[in-house]
Amino acid sequence: MAREKTAPSTQPIGVGEPLLSIRGLVTEFATADGVVHAVDGVSYDVYPGETVGVVGESGSGKSVTVMSLLGLIPQPPGRIAGGEVLLEGRDLLKLDPKELRKVRGKEIAMIFQDPMTSLNPVLTVGDQIAEAITSHAQVGKDEVRRRCVALLELVGVPNPSDRFDQYPHESSGGMRQRAMIAMAIANQPKILIADEPTTALDVTIQAQVLEVLAAAQRETNAGTILITHDLGVIAEMADRVVVMYGGRVVETGSVDEIFHSPKHPYTLGLLSSLPRPNVDMERLLPIPGNPPSLINLPSGCAFHPRCHLGEGRSSCRTEIPPLHQLGDGRHSACHYHDEMSEEAARVERETGTTIEGENP
Ligand SMILES: Nc1ncnc2c1ncn2[C@@H]1O[C@H](COP(=O)(O)OP(=O)(O)OP(=O)(O)O)[C@@H](O)[C@H]1O
Ligand SMILES: [Mg+2]
The missing domain is CATH 3.40.50.300 (P-loop containing nucleotide triphosphate hydrolases)
Incomplete structure (x- = not known):
């Protein structure tokens, strides 16, 4: 199609x-x-x-x-x-x-x-x-x-x-x-x-x-x-994508950037929980936990209770990450966006998929 x-x-x-x-x-x-x-x-x-x-x-x-x-x-x-x-x-x-x-x-x-x-x-x-x-x-x-x-x-x-x-x-x-x-x-x-x-x-x-x-x-x-x-x-x-979580924008980028090299753990979570051809359903990684309460939003980064990258890091619990500009129309609201390539590689190993550099 x-x-x-x-x-x-x-x-x-x-x-x-x-x-x-x-x-x-x-x-x-x-x-x-x-x-x-x-x-x-x-x-x-x-x-x-x-x-x-x-x-x-x-x-x-x-x-x-x-x-x-x-x-x-x-x-x-x-x-x-x-x-x-x-x-x-x-x-x-x-x-x-x-x-x-x-x-x-x-x-x-x-x-x-x-x-x-x-x-x-x-x-x-x-x-x-x-x-x-x-x-x-x-x-x-x-x-x-x-x-x-x-x-x-x-x-x-x-x-x-x-x-x-x-x-x-x-x-x-x-x-x-x-x-x-x-x-x-x-x-x-x-x-x-x-x-x-x-x-x-x-x-x-x-x-x-x-x-x-x-x-x-x-x-x-x-x-x-x-x-x-x-x-x-x-x-x-x-052409371009805005990813929202808990009432906030957490990532923006071109459709290729979002699918090939997500810069927010939530986006990566969405991609790795997506059923696709050639991927066993058992190897999908659903995002753990539940969507946040919008009445009592988690402190700091609202995604931190569900985030592998943020585990044990106090900044994720205490500081709301700003929307870092990474390029033209490219933003990530993750304190550790520069660790996302390794994070994507970890998810690839666990799911047997390729995210970084994959064709959508
Ligand atoms: N009239 C309202 N009174 C109280 N809360 C509301 C009202 N309208 C929306 N909300 C709340 O605002 C939040 C955001 O809702 P919104 O409809 O924008 O979500 P959404 O991202 O469009 O979700 P969906 O994918 O289910 O359509 C939800 O928690 C919803 O319950
Ligand atoms: Mg809606």
């Missing part, structure tokens, strides 16, 4: 201005058990035309990060306690709800996991795509219909003129997700956010929908944030 990746970005990574820049974002939720530190100082950039894959265990803050920049966090119980999110220099966190509504759907579009929750069941698919267009631009009725049918065609919906008049429940999950993608790109957004876009679909349909997403991105040249648990999807789709 090799897909030709889009050019990493129209500009070399780290050069020029990012389209979207998330800086030190902090989002918390007040709950009966205490404050949930869902997003704790997250920073990453998105350049035009590139796909940034965001990966991390359930509850690591992947969705809350993007919901925060879209103004979709319920407040209360949520609170954006710090940071900025610059879209071409404008801080989205400072916009009022009306201004933000204009940005949503026009400049930034979102594709969610389950289209049934984001499509309105009482409106036809065509009406909903049409509304996405007419709510941001004045376009005549015939022109709107023509554009909608062209969009449905682009996302591979067969007989698009007939589908235009159907209701969401008359389509399969895969077709609904294609319609969502059509709606998302209807206004040529600058940023496309896809949060687990294929998780709810059958495996065979997943590949098709990813193809459609890639085509939609090529068509719009949108900078894309693709959130997924699935490292296979990341390998297939992403």
Whole structure:
């Protein structure tokens, strides 16, 4: 299922201005058990035309990060306690709800996991795509219909003129997700956010929908944030990767760097617990322990209770590691990132796999 990746970005990574820049974002939720530190100082950039894959265990803050920049966090119980999110220099966190509504759907579009929750069941698919267009631009009725049918065609919906008049429940999950993608790109957004876009679909349909997403991105040249648990999807789709753990970014790099030479023990853990061809299941190394509590995050490096590299080292328990810059767009939040080659070699010996220098 090799897909030709889009050019990493129209500009070399780290050069020029990012389209979207998330800086030190902090989002918390007040709950009966205490404050949930869902997003704790997250920073990453998105350049035009590139796909940034965001990966991390359930509850690591992947969705809350993007919901925060879209103004979709319920407040209360949520609170954006710090940071900025610059879209071409404008801080989205400072916009009022009306201004933000204009940005949503026009400049930034979102594709969610389950289209049934984001499509309105009482409106036809065509009406909903049409509304996405007419709510941001004045376009005549015939022109709107023509554009909608062209969009449905682009996302591979067969007989698009007939589908235009159907209701969401008359389509399969895969077709609904294609319609969502059509709606998302209807206004040529600058940023496309896809949060687990294929998780709810059958495996065979997943590949098709990813193809459609890639085509939609090529068509719009949108900078894309693709959130997924699935490292296979990341390998297939992403140009760059952001790895999150416990509400923080722990590593960033190109997809090749992340897969070939991870610089954070958590990323290495994700890679070595990934089932792959030619690797016995018994030799996989699951990450020991459980995801951290976001109410009582472990002190120092939040990953330290599960980390082989940090065992017995007090700095890991006491000092939150900064996100060390290792190169252009390359970061690691590990105190001992310079020991990662040996650590990867150890894991290779234990699992019989090759991580360092391996082809993804
Ligand atoms: N409305 C809310 N009230 C309280 N806590 C919340 C709320 N929304 C999210 N959280 C918490 O914020 C944390 C981060 O959630 P988030 O949805 O960003 O995780 P995620 O990385 O997207 O996980 P998944 O892979 O399961 O989608 C979780 O612990 C979650 O329980
Ligand atoms: Mg999520």
